[in-house]
Amino acid sequence: MALLPRLRQLMRRPSSASRVGARRPTKAARRGDTLHEDALRSMLSDDPNNERAFVALAEIVRRRAAEASPDHDPLSAETTDTERQRAADLAVWALGEELAGNPRAWYALIEVARLSVHDDHEGTLRRLTTAAERDPSGRALVEALALLREAGLPVDALGLGVGHWRPREHDPEVARQLVLASIEAGRPLEAKQHIAALDLYPNPRAVADLKAELARDVAHAEQTIPGT
Structure with missing residues (x-):
């Protein structure tokens, strides 16, 4: 049962x-x-x-x-x-x-x-x-998006994340989950938009490495996704 x-x-x-x-x-x-x-x-x-x-x-x-x-x-x-x-x-x-x-x-x-x-x-x-x-910190959103991705539900992760992510206030790891979900859903252009949203984070130096890492992930995905 x-x-x-x-x-x-x-x-x-x-x-x-x-x-x-x-x-x-x-x-x-x-x-x-x-x-x-x-x-x-x-x-x-x-x-x-x-x-x-x-x-x-x-x-x-x-x-x-x-x-x-x-x-x-x-x-x-x-x-x-x-x-x-x-x-x-x-x-x-x-x-x-x-x-x-x-x-x-x-x-x-x-x-x-x-x-x-x-x-x-x-x-x-x-x-x-x-x-x-x-959760005002965004930690719960990170966990929620990771759970949906692990369950093979990247589109649901995107729906939840886009509706609740506050780039100025939330843990930047939310961006990682959204970018990876976008890649898994075959949406590299959307992934780039999430990376760009990190520009709103009040400490640019704190997210510089994350942005570079995610940009590499998107570039790699674009080489493997047809039509990109």
């Missing part, structure tokens, strides 16, 4: 039935995890985009879900590697949705989008758009 239908099935169940990602009753062997989880949640409360804290907390809920026996989750079939991976992904999805409730949080939205990119195109774009809008 694909991840998104499985999640929907899980969410339709009575809340008391699901144990995916939930804490187990405290045992000596789990006390360390519980204390660590509390500390990580506290860190994420202070900074909801603390990547290291999110990754560490996600690892805890992944391990907990993967180790759960079928008796704890009636939806589980045989405890195969695939089932354990799905349970772990569902646990991280639930964690990401929980943390994304913070209006300052964008990293959790990126991670949920990463899980949904192959099952829920519209939902993925919605999450990435929200993430980009929540």
